Amino acid sequence: MNARSLKGNSPGEINIALETCMAEGFSPTLAVVFISVKQDRNAVCELLTRHGIDVFGSTSSGEFTDGHESTGEIALLLLDIRKSNYCVLLESFDGKTDEEAAATLAKKALRKFSKPAFILCSSFFSVDGKVVNGEVLVRSIESVVGPQVNLFGGMAGDDLSFTGSWVFTNDQASDYGMVALVLNEDKIDLQGMAISGWKPLGVFMTVTKSEKNLIYTIDDKPALEMYLRYLGEERAGSDEQFDFFKTVGGHYPFQIEREGRQALMCTPIGYDKEKEALVCEADVPQGSRFRFSTPPDFDIIETVIEKAGELKSATQAEAEALLIFSCAGRLSALGPLATQENDGLADVWNVPMAGFFTYGEFGRAVNGKHEFHSTTCSWVALKEK
Amino acid sequence: MNQQIQLILDYFQQQEQLSADEKNALIKALKKVKSDLEIAEFKLERTEKVKRTTAILLDETIQELELKRKAVEETNAALQQSMEELKAAQAQLIQSEKMASLGELTAGIAHEIQNPLNFVNNFSDVTLELIGEMVEEVDKGNTEEVKAIARDVQQNMEKILHHGKRAGEIVKGMLQHSRTSSGQKELTDINALADEYLRLAYHGLRAKDKAFNATLHTEYDENAGKVNVIPQDIGRVILNLITNAFYTVNERKRLKEEGYEPVVTVSTSRISDHIEIKVKDNGMGIPKKVLDKIFQPFFTTKPTGHGTGLGLSLSYDIVKAHGGELSVHSDHGEGTVFIVSIPTNHQ
Structure with missing residues (x-):
């Protein structure tokens, strides 16, 4: 399998880059498209369709290829993977639960391949405000395919506007659905992991009143006021210019306790002033126990890259393409170091890479199983056997 | 600073005397400097921010913990108060249980006192008659006869x-049984203690229920000897076990099974550094599902008003306090044996 990464600030630029590499004799079958909501998705899909290239796409909150990072632009990873080794499925959540939709998608994948692996992108926030539960998607796919299923990916972004994120294929798009690049694992090798680095701090607290992704009270105290007070940002309530996500939310997510499993990171993405509630990236059940967490030390970048190197050495795996799903909170908390992290991973595998800043990641925890995460850098290296 | 780097970059770009390779190398180096500077600036800014935020977060956490500590202290105080009230209630319940078992003993004690009282009455009658005879002999001046009668009176x-x-001893024992334990251990003849409470329990039940009858077997180990125990406490345990045994054989007898003969056996044996007191019955037996619960306080299978559910629980605590074990083996429908095992060397 050959791969090329492309970048551009418009469908036109992408078209030029695509034609250039095709003129060099490269004939991709599949395009992994990470694109800003500001860009014309349809135009990009049309030009790829015109060239007979299948599309697996997601909107982003910043996108990158090896050596380039942007916000508001387009990043592509083109693969000339055999068509018999993959399929692209899009499943809408409309009219069904997250669990049912994920199970339907997994069953379709199983009908296609006996050992399917998934690169999954899901919308995060529909245009009319419906939130997708990434945790449920993982558990549901796992229940159909089995606990050893390989599942990597991320939740679509929208340039941190929180107005709606999209997933799409050549001819379908959804702001309340998921798209899966289903790979035949008998023919495609996948290696990857997800690392966070955020550290718990302080005592356990309890969500005493919540509704879906809104937290009203923590330990019976107003959640918004408490969260801001704990982070020294009381002024935020009256400051219209206050950028909640970039200033606090993206840096200080909650670590929600999960019995017998790694804590679930949950990032507050905003607040509802009228309801005095915190708006979280995922549903937070009433009674959940959590701790505050602080951003990783700067050496997390080295850790992520070292762990990738260790995995590569241990498995003696080779790769032909690399996908990275890095939490949008990482970009906010690690700034230019997040770029170093992505480039460092690309250097480890020394293959074309594309990725985007996500609203939640799917991936294998170090020494663990596949989970839904937040704040992680989740990457997967692909090789056609 | 970055503007200055940009300025230098622009300058190099315009220098025609530099070769393309030289330009590229310089531009690359400057871009690296620019990137390093950006990262350094970011690190500095973020470190300051995280330091400040973490300090506030910790401060708030400490304040929160302080509030929680105070709340825990208050809860502790309330808990302490509840504990004291609970202890008082428990003490009252234990006293009630003692009085209840005393009730079971009363008839037996009355029976036990009746014997010495009969002796006292009979000998008093005889002595009165002898004194009458002695007065007559004094009047007759029969000194020798007076002396002989006086010896009989003395006897x-x-x-x-x-x-x-x-x-008096029996009454003392009864009072001891109802009194709060002094906690004072004394060398006690285990066979005598077991036998005394067996008789008291049996006569007590017979006095209440004339129809009650059971074969009592005793198998006392002559080597049982004396053991350092709190006699009224261990007595209470034995009484409780025997009373339960009588209750269950009586219940089974009510079923009128053909050929059923109620038998209660009390035995003692010294095994190495332990003394064992066994109370065995051939009553109803204890169902397996309740066997684990019988030592729990307030657990009873008896009808309301027939048991406090504290007897076995208290017995268990008493035996434990002596460093021993109270165990039970039971086959439902076959009978039960309770074994009190007390170390002989427990201080």
Whole structure:
């Protein structure tokens, strides 16, 4: 399998880059498209369709290829993977639960391949405000395919506007659905992991009143006021210019306790002033126990890259393409170091890479199983056997 | 600073005397400097921010913990108060249980006192008659006969005194049983203690229920000897076990099974550094599902008003306090044996 990464600030630029590499004799079958909501998705899909290239796409909150990072632009990873080794499925959540939709998608994948692996992108926030539960998607796919299923990916972004994120294929798009690049694992090798680095701090607290992704009270105290007070940002309530996500939310997510499993990171993405509630990236059940967490030390970048190197050495795996799903909170908390992290991973595998800043990641925890995460850098290296 | 780097970059770009390779190398180096500077600036800014935020977060956490500590202290105080009230209630319940078992003993004690009282009355009657005879002999001046009668009177008075003391001992024992344990251990003849409470329990039940009858077997180990125990406490345990045994054989007898003969066996044995007191019955047996619960406080299978559910629980605690074990083996429908095992060397 050959791969090329492309970048551009418009469908036109992408078209030029695509034609250039095709003129060099490269004939991709599949395009992994990470694109800003500001860009014309349809135009990009049309030009790829015109060239007979299948599309697996997601909107982003910043996108990158090896050596380039942007916000508001387009990043592509083109693969000339055999068509018999993959399929692209899009499943809408409309009219069904997250669990049912994920199970339907997994069953379709199983009908296609006996050992399917998934690169999954899901919308995060529909245009009319419906939130997708990434945790449920993982558990549901796992229940159909089995606990050893390989599942990597991320939740679509929208340039941190929180107005709606999209997933799409050549001819379908959804702001309340998921798209899966289903790979035949008998023919495609996948290696990857997800690392966070955020550290718990302080005592356990309890969500005493919540509704879906809104937290009203923590330990019976107003959640918004408490969260801001704990982070020294009381002024935020009256400051219209206050950028909640970039200033606090993206840096200080909650670590929600999960019995017998790694804590679930949950990032507050905003607040509802009228309801005095915190708006979280995922549903937070009433009674959940959590701790505050602080951003990783700067050496997390080295850790992520070292762990990738260790995995590569241990498995003696080779790769032909690399996908990275890095939490949008990482970009906010690690700034230019997040770029170093992505480039460092690309250097480890020394293959074309594309990725985007996500609203939640799917991936294998170090020494663990596949989970839904937040704040992680989740990457997967692909090789056609 | 970055503007200055940009300025230098622009300058290099315009220098025609530099070769393309030289330009590229310089531009690359400057871009690296620019990137390093950006990262350094970011790190500095973020470190300051995280330091400040973490300090506030910790401060708030400490304040929160302080509030929680105070709340825990208040809860502790309330808990302490509740504990004291609970202890008082428990003490009352234990006293009630003692009084309840005393009730079971009353008829037996009455029966036990009746014997020495009969002796006292009979010997008093005889002594009165002898004194009448002695007065007559004095009038006759028959000194030798007076002396002989006086010796008989003396012997009778000794017997009256002996049986009076025996009655006194029984009353003392009864008072001891109802009194809060002094906690004072004393060397106690285990066979005598078991036998005393067996008789008291049996006569007590017979006095209440004339129809009750059971074969009592005793198998006392002659080597049982004396053991350092709190006699009224261990007595209470034995009484409780025997009373339960009588209750269950009586219940089974009510079923009128053909050929059923109620038998209660009390035995003692010294095994190495332990003394064992076994109370065995051939009553109803204890169902397996309740066997684990019988030592729990307030657990009873008896109908309401027939048991406090504290007897076995208290017995268990008493035996434990002696460093021993109270165990049970039971086959439902076959009978039960309770084994009190007490170390002989427990201080």
